[in-house]
Structures are given as structure tokens and as C-alpha cells.
Amino acid sequence: MRLAKVKKHLLISASCAALFLGVQTGTVQAADFQDLKGHWAQQLVDRWTEQGAAKGYEDASFRPDAPISRAEFVALTNRMLGFTATQPIDFVDISKSDWFYEELQKAVEAGYIQGYEDATIRPTQQISRAEAAVIAARLMQLSPVESSNVNTAFSDEEMLGWSKGWVKAVVDQGIMSGYTEDRAFRPQQPITRAEALVTLDRVAQQVLDGVPSLENVTYTQSGVYGPKGNEPQTIRGNVVVSAGQVTLQNMIIEGDLTITKAVGEEDVRLKHVTVAGTTRIQGGGENSIHITDSELGDMEVSKPNGSVRIVSEGSSSIQNATLATPAKLEELNGSQGEGFQTVSVEVPSANSTASVLAGDFTSVNIVTPKAQVEFTKGNVEEMKVDGRAVEASIHVASGARIKLLTLDAKTTVTGTGPVDKVVATKNADGSVIQQQVVVELPSGVQIRTGVASGYASSGSGTRSDSGSDDSDDSDDGSSEALRELAAKKYIVPDVFTIYEFTGKVSGAVEEVTITAGFKKKRLTVENGVFKWQFAEKVDFSSAVITAYHADGSVLQSTELTIVRAK
Numbered sequence: 001m002r003l004a005k006v007k008k009h010l011l012i013s014a015s016c017a018a019l020f021l022g023v024q025t026g027t028v029q030a031a032d033f034q035d036l037k038g039h040w041a042q043q044l045v046d047r048w049t050e051q052g053a054a055k056g057y058e059d060a061s062f063r064p065d066a067p068i069s070r071a072e073f074v075a076l077t078n079r080m081l082g083f084t085a086t087q088p089i090d091f092v093d094i095s096k097s098d099w100f101y102e103e104l105q106k107a108v109e110a111g112y113i114q115g116y117e118d119a120t121i122r123p124t125q126q127i128s129r130a131e132a133a134v135i136a137a138r139l140m141q142l143s144p145v146e147s148s149n150v151n152t153a154f155s156d157e158e159m160l161g162w163s164k165g166w167v168k169a170v171v172d173q174g175i176m177s178g179y180t181e182d183r184a185f186r187p188q189q190p191i192t193r194a195e196a197l198v199t200l201d202r203v204a205q206q207v208l209d210g211v212p213s214l215e216n217v218t219y220t221q222s223g224v225y226g227p228k229g230n231e232p233q234t235i236r237g238n239v240v241v242s243a244g245q246v247t248l249q250n251m252i253i254e255g256d257l258t259i260t261k262a263v264g265e266e267d268v269r270l271k272h273v274t275v276a277g278t279t280r281i282q283g284g285g286e287n288s289i290h291i292t293d294s295e296l297g298d299m300e301v302s303k304p305n306g307s308v309r310i311v312s313e314g315s316s317s318i319q320n321a322t323l324a325t326p327a328k329l330e331e332l333n334g335s336q337g338e339g340f341q342t343v344s345v346e347v348p349s350a351n352s353t354a355s356v357l358a359g360d361f362t363s364v365n366i367v368t369p370k371a372q373v374e375f376t377k378g379n380v381e382e383m384k385v386d387g388r389a390v391e392a393s394i395h396v397a398s399g400a401r402i403k404l405l406t407l408d409a410k411t412t413v414t415g416t417g418p419v420d421k422v423v424a425t426k427n428a429d430g431s432v433i434q435q436q437v438v439v440e441l442p443s444g445v446q447i448r449t450g451v452a453s454g455y456a457s458s459g460s461g462t463r464s465d466s467g468s469d470d471s472d473d474s475d476d477g478s479s480e481a482l483r484e485l486a487a488k489k490y491i492v493p494d495v496f497t498i499y500e501f502t503g504k505v506s507g508a509v510e511e512v513t514i515t516a517g518f519k520k521k522r523l524t525v526e527n528g529v530f531k532w533q534f535a536e537k538v539d540f541s542s543a544v545i546t547a548y549h550a551d552g553s554v555l556q557s558t559e560l561t562i563v564r565a566k
Helices: 014-020 042-050 070-081 101-110 129-139 161-172 193-207
Strands: 217-219 223-225 233-235 239-241 246-253 257-259 268-281 289-292 295-301 308-313 317-323 327-331 339-345 355-358 361-366 372-385 392-402 405-407 411-415 421-424 438-441 482-492 496-505 511-516 519-524 529-536 542-548 554-561
Touching: 042 193, 070 101, 070 129, 070 193, 129 161, 129 193, 239 246, 295 308, 317 327, 327 339, 339 355, 392 542, 411 542, 411 554, 482 542, 482 554, 496 511, 496 542, 519 529
Parallel strands: 217 239, 223 246, 233 246, 239 257, 246 268, 257 268, 268 289, 268 295, 289 308, 295 317, 308 327, 317 339, 327 355, 339 361, 355 372, 361 372, 372 392, 372 405, 392 411, 405 421, 421 438
Antiparallel strands: 482 496, 496 529, 511 519, 511 542, 542 554
8 A cells, every 4th residue: 555545544463562562461551650740742652552552561651762773653644644564675674573574564565665775674773863753754754855945944954964854744743843942853863752643643643533433352450441531542353351350441343352361350431432343242240341432332241150240331332242151230310321222131041140130121031041030120112031031030120120021931030020011832831930921821721820929820810812801819828828927137347248137938849949139049948947148249129039930930039128137
């Protein structure tokens, strides 16, 4: 790609920035660079560091006044201007095994650098200010000002020599300047890291449009990345977050965003971020992923161990969320956006942890066998239980509402939250719904409904396609199946909370399930009593205790408020 065809966007590779800036394995944020405080280039370095392109050394230094080589300068320039085309080169002082070989091929093809008369290109030689001025002028397609007409007003003008016209051209454009203390340009002096950064930044601002964009970026250290202003940064490839306490802001990611398991249980925040590809969440904890005023297309959750909480707030919109592992999806009160629109629960049956939903959802699809879903607050327009999701369980808390529940598999529905309507297929035969609800189902199919206060006979509260009512008001007295229930929490400030659940059951009860937030435990009853304790950092305010018959059907389900023990 020749200079006449320079792209109208800015591509800066993170790997190139690392190369140019001498990055070691550690990462230091701009505000922490001990040798940048008060430096004239601090603000620019700060901005580039926030964008993830500029980094320093492990000793918390940036070394802004150190020189750089010709090869490093060329590599950065290629990434900034998007030069990718190459042409054969035959300089005598390089070989194809050199890391910079292809970078020099690009530079020669682009036409902004040439070799020396002795057929060398001297890649490891420090680049001078005069040489940098020539490259900057060529990148901007400037012609050297005729030397006979040049008056640079530099005190060392006689030192400019062959570069005089080029220096005049870039000075006129405000790309480079002299030193105020002696009005000298110092053409033979090596350009420093800070000076090179400023020079190329000025070229980019005049030649190209917008805030610098990156190709593929990996963030391995905590920090805030992305510009502070209103103009977003475009990343034309993929972004990987491999550290906790990372905030991405004001970004347009044209590829995928992956939050890896290396994040652990720590937080990741997205603020004003748009992801065109897939957002993959493989790490994070119970209070972890915060999505604010952002737009995500497809989101996949697949954390190897434990659950992850994902919060949508502000004007955020997540079109499709697939849960391959348990998660809590929560929309904060006052959110202005569409939040989570379509959710697919595809957690393997071997995982006994429930997925928790809190907010307003357009559609929730339960796909896998024995999947567990707790709907704690908000509304679902339609919740579907796929034909593959045999023995799925759904708990609807008092603050939640399902407007339409479609059943294509045997399902257990508990809780005190309303279900407006149920449409079932023949595959849903034998389902149990604690709520009183009208059910549309084929003839010959039976579903038990309205079992909140006791066992209802088959067909209770159901309506067949013909509209016949098979209501049965019988009661076998099992409303006393659960007795003397207690739900307490013992709080250890700034450490954790101990939860304790106890109770007695009637002889008809074989098993009891206790659900608190995303925690769920199934207990075998012994001698008519049960007890469960666990420690957790998250605060739970309520729990649901469900008693089961020997055949696995629900006998009674009760929601309790967890009280703080004195």
C-alpha cells in the first residue's frame, strides 16, 4: 500500500506498541510511572496507556528520554498507518530471520524509508531527529521546501544540511519543533521515546481520522482501558481480558470479547462498550461482571467452577445470553435499556446449581435436562421448557411474574410468584405447578396445579383443549408437611455470613430441598428433622423450602424470610 492510499483509520497493534515502548512482562499504569511525573509528555503517555497501547517497564519507569532504533520506529509507523503490503528487499545488514525484516519490507513498499548508499538500512541504529522528520514528511506526503528559500530560525540551522527542507516542511505543519532553551533543532541527536510518540501521534491526527484503534488486544493487568472522552476507540479484532479489576470504557469491539477464567472471582466492568461479535464470560465471581450503557450481541457464559453474577444497568442491551454454566443475570432497578432480551439455559444436568434471573426478559428458554432456574423478580414475557429439558425445575419468587409458560417436558414449578398462563404439550405430562393457573393441554395429559397448600390430585386446576374443567378440591392434609421452620443468618462483619436452616417434617416427606439465592441443597430427611448450614459472602434475604413425596413429586413448598440471629 503506497502513501497515496493511506487508510482513513488508525490501526495500532498492541504488540507493536509493546515492541516500540520496550515493554517487559509487567505492566505499569501511566499514573504510576515514577519518571513521568511532571514530564512534558505525561498527558500523551497517559492517554496511550489508558488505551492499552503504551506500557512501561517492570521497575515502574517509562524512560521517556531514552532513544529508540530505526527498526522500532518503522514497526510502530506501520501499525499506526495500517501498512501491510510488502516488497522484496536486499539490504546487506539484515536477514529474513530478523524480527523486523517484514516491517522493513512494508516500510520500503510504502515508500517512506530508504536505505543508505552502501546497501545497508541499519535497523538497530538509533534514529535521529532529522531522519524522523523526513519520515514524518513522507507520511504526510509533504515535499521538502526548497533549501534556498528556507529560514528555519533555528540556532543550529547550519547543522540541518540535507534535511533542511524536510525539517522546514514538518515544522510548518506543527509536527516537530525545536528546543526552547536554545532555539536549536538538534538534527543529529537521537529522537527520544517521548518525542517519537508525540511526533507520530501528530502525524496520525492530521493524516488519519479518530482515536487510535487496535487490532487484537489482551489486557493482563488491572486498570482502566479506553479513552475518557466521548469519542470511542475502535478495536478491529478481538479483546481478551485475563485479569480482574479491569474496566473497559468507550470502545467499539468489532471482534469477540473474552473474559477468561484468569479473572478468577474478581470484577470486570464494561462502560459504553459495543461488542459486534460474541462476548464470552469464563471468569468472574458472585458480584463480578457489570455492563453499563453498553450493547452486546451474543453472550456465552461458561465458567468452569461456580456461578458468576452479570449485571445490566443504564441503557445496556444484551440480545442473546446463553448459559452453559450457572449464572445470575440481573437488571438493576432504573435501567433504561432493554437489558437481557433472550436467555437460553443450557447448563448440563450434572450441575446442581440453579441459574438466577432478576429483571424483565423477553424470552427465557430452558434447554437441558434437570436444569434449575430461579426467577426472583421482574417479568418474563414467555418462558419455554424445551422437549429435551426433562425434569427441569423453575422457582418463581413473590416479586416475579411469568406471563406465558410453555412446557414441552415434565417440569416442576414452585414459588408464590404468579404464572398467568401455561400451554403444555403431551411431553409435559406429570408436571407439577405450585401456583393456581389455567393450563391449556392436549386431552389425556395431566398436570398437577395449585399445590401450594397441599397435594392436589392429577388434573387439578387444568383445562383440556375441549375446555372441560377437571378441578379437584381434595386435600390429604399435607399442608402440615413442613413444621417449625427456621431460617437464620449469623453475620461476621467484613468476612462472611453463616446461614442455618432447620425444620421438622411429616412422615410423608422423603426429601427436602432448600434454595437460597444461587445456593441449593437437597437433603434426605432422617427421623423427621433436617438442618443445613453454609458460609457465604453474599447476603440472601429469603429462602424456599420444598418437601417431596417418595415418588419425587412436590408435597409442599414454602418461602421464608431469613432473619438475622442475635
